[in-house]
Amino acid sequence: MKLAVVSAGLSSPSSTRLLADRLTAAALGHLDAEPQVIEVRELATEIAQHLVTGFPPARLAAALDTVAAADGLIAVTPVFAASYSGLFKSFFDLIDKDALTGTPVLLGATGGTARHSLVTEHALRPLFTYLRAQVLPTAVYAASQDWGEQGLARRITRAGTELARSMSPAAPGTDTAPAPGTDTAAAIAPRSPTGAITSTDPANGFRTVPFEQRLAALRAE
Template identity: 85%
Template structure:
């Protein structure tokens, strides 16, 4: 499986990349996947060229293909003017309309103050919902004062576990099979082997057999 991490941090090192790396590590604790980080600041010129020419240069095309082929996506942006950065939005503006359909996405954002903590809900979540991605319930915002705090670590751990589960849907177990098997108001299923079919035994007969035991 492939885990793609998109970081829109502008400095190096950046708190945005730090959050992206920690979200990736939390996810990889629960799923065996190959991570790949896309640093948007390294593609800024190519993104601008794409808007002008309509054709992505080679490095940008490879990044777009990687996102489209991912089994899971982590997208993290710094906050600018109470929203995602222009570079972040520009990258997802040029991605194919169907590239994120049904893809699990974990959202993250960083900012200098906790006042922007709802940016993941009023800006990021609507964007990825529009792109028809499966946006995970837990999004992680990290303000400057959050680093080193237990609360941030807990949110990161919870979000990573959610993405891992979304990337690896569990196979139906026996209880699920029983829940979806056809039932009768007057009988009970005594065989769960599809090769045998479902043997229907009248309730009275089954009750009498139990009493005889």
């Protein structure tokens, strides 16, 4: 299984690469995959050449192929002017429009202030939704003051676990999806002869009153 990691940090070392590495480690804690890291800043010249000429140099072509062939993707960008960096966007502008269809994608971003924390939702998520990727529910934003905090560590762990689960195929015989035409509610709780859902086990901790009984009580009030 292949995991592509795209980091668009502009310095070395960078907080963007640090976040990408921690997200990768969190995912690999639950997943047997081969991570391949792409430092976009190292491809800046090739990206510009491709945008102008329409032909990718060999190193850039290999990076684009790595992303297209991946079973999962971690994409992390620094925040500039309340959005993803221009270099990050330029790289993904060169990805084939169908290359990420259905691919699980974990989003991450770094910035100097918590005021940009929604960049993952108003900028990154729409971009990868347009590319028809499977964008994971948890995205991770790390402001400068977040490093070393337990809240960031918990978000990283949760996001990495989500990615691992999305990339791992279900084992044979573990498909728990109901068959076509199955009454899902009936599979969860038994029904009385009147069709109302009832609880027959006190350990469930709830009691469901049949609708007819509740309606009769309301009319009597």
